[in-house]
Amino acid sequence: MQRLIPTGEAARPVAFADAPQPVPDTGEALIKIEAFAPNRGETFLLEHPRPEWLPGKDIAGLVVQVAADGSGPGIGARVVGHPAQGGWAEYAAVPTHSLAVLPDSIDSAQAAALPLAGNTALRLLRTAGSLAGRRVLLTGASGGVGHYVTELAVGAGAELTAVTATPVRGERPAELGARVVHEVAAAQGPFDVVLESTGGPDLALALSKVRPGGMLVWFGQASRTPVSFDFFQLLDGPERVTIQHFHYAGAPYGPDLETLVSLVAQDRLHPEISRIADWAQTAETLVDLRVRRIRGKAVLLTGGAR
Known part of the structure; x- marks a missing residue:
């Protein structure tokens, strides 16, 4: 073969x-x-x-x-x-x-x-918890994972702000119901949940937009730029914020694939x-x-x- x-x-x-x-x-x-x-x-x-x-x-x-x-x-x-x-x-x-x-x-x-993008989106949103009525910021929103997260989160009742590099890359997230911006600095917080996938300086900036007691879930480093934190800047930011690292991997994948297939068949995921x-x-x-x-x-x- x-x-x-x-x-x-x-x-x-x-x-x-x-x-x-x-x-x-x-x-x-x-x-x-x-x-x-x-x-x-x-x-x-x-x-x-x-x-x-x-x-x-x-x-x-x-x-x-x-x-x-x-x-x-x-x-x-x-x-x-x-x-x-x-x-x-x-x-x-x-x-x-x-x-x-x-x-x-x-x-x-x-x-x-x-499979990979859909499983990542499903498991990421489970980590974030119930999103109905919550304000969510998503970086790297125009990739495979980002489109699935956007459609599923908006469908679950989230008020989602999606960060994309260009207006063209933001067209589909906007069609799915997201508010689209093209840099993290332009996102109007505070947010209950931040789903961060670009790394580099964006992570610290996104963290500053989390509400007190909110959560940032870090699930990627698409920029390929390492992340660094200034502890004293953290002290000036929102209090009691949870930072959680997320990775989708872990078999079995069949049950989540069945969920994704069902959502597509029901015209709820595209x-x-x-x-x-x-x-x-x-x-x-x-x-x-x-x-x-x-x-x-x-x-x-x-x-x-x-």
């Missing part, structure tokens, strides 16, 4: 290679992949790829071999999955606890855009996909994703071979 492997080259970070078809472990099903969606974090890992690492965590396709332990969906089921790695290929072995069956109303491209292309264009798409030429998600289809 064909799979994409890291090259370590910035201009063309992956290349096709022949590989044996994976052999599933006892609790894994073999999936024939129809679509996969790269994440921006994966583009950073491709700059200095670890030995033996095979990229690919967001996939959709068909079950062609059921798990040996009898768990999971049957042969021919259309599924969305979140393997630990190896999803940029014709086939992948995926733990059945991290699969969800797709209804006919959701195509593979939509489904592939769900994957924001700015590019759908043949997987022959993966390398170019990864570069565009890394330098932010893509809003929301990009999806690659394996149906048309290279």
Whole structure:
């Protein structure tokens, strides 16, 4: 079979290679992949790829071999999955606890855009707690996670302010019901909850806009700039603010994937996909994703071979 492997080259970070078809472990099903969606974090890992690492965590396709332990969906089921790695290929072995069956109303491209970004959004909002009637600030709002957080938070009754780098990148969050600004300094606080994903100087600035007793949840560093705090500046800011670090990871992912699939099927969640292309264009798409030429998600289809 064909799979994409890291090259370590910035201009063309992956290349096709022949590989044996994976052999599933006892609790894994073999999936024939129809679509996969790269994440921006994966583009950073491709700059200095670890030995033996095979990229690919967001996939959709068909079950062609059921798990040996009898768990999971049957042969021919259309599924969305979140393997630990190896999803940029014709086939992948995926733990059945991290699969969800797709209804006919959701195509593979939509489904592939769900796993990492959608799971992150769901779990992040659970961390934030009930949002009905609360004022929320979200930084990095135009990425894959940001669109899901925006739609889910507004749907839950939050008064959301979304920070995007440009007016064009803010169009979709505005359509979803957010108040859009283009720098953290322009956000009109105080906020009950701040969901911060850019790092660098934005985190400290966002923290200053939290109400006394409020919460800041730090879930990313998209700027790739380290965060530093001046303790004495914290003393001048709001009192009793909770700062919480968040990371989405932790299997099983299947139950949350089922929730995401249900929300899409009910027309309550809409994957924001700015590019759908043949997987022959993966390398170019990864570069565009890394330098932010893509809003929301990009999806690659394996149906048309290279």
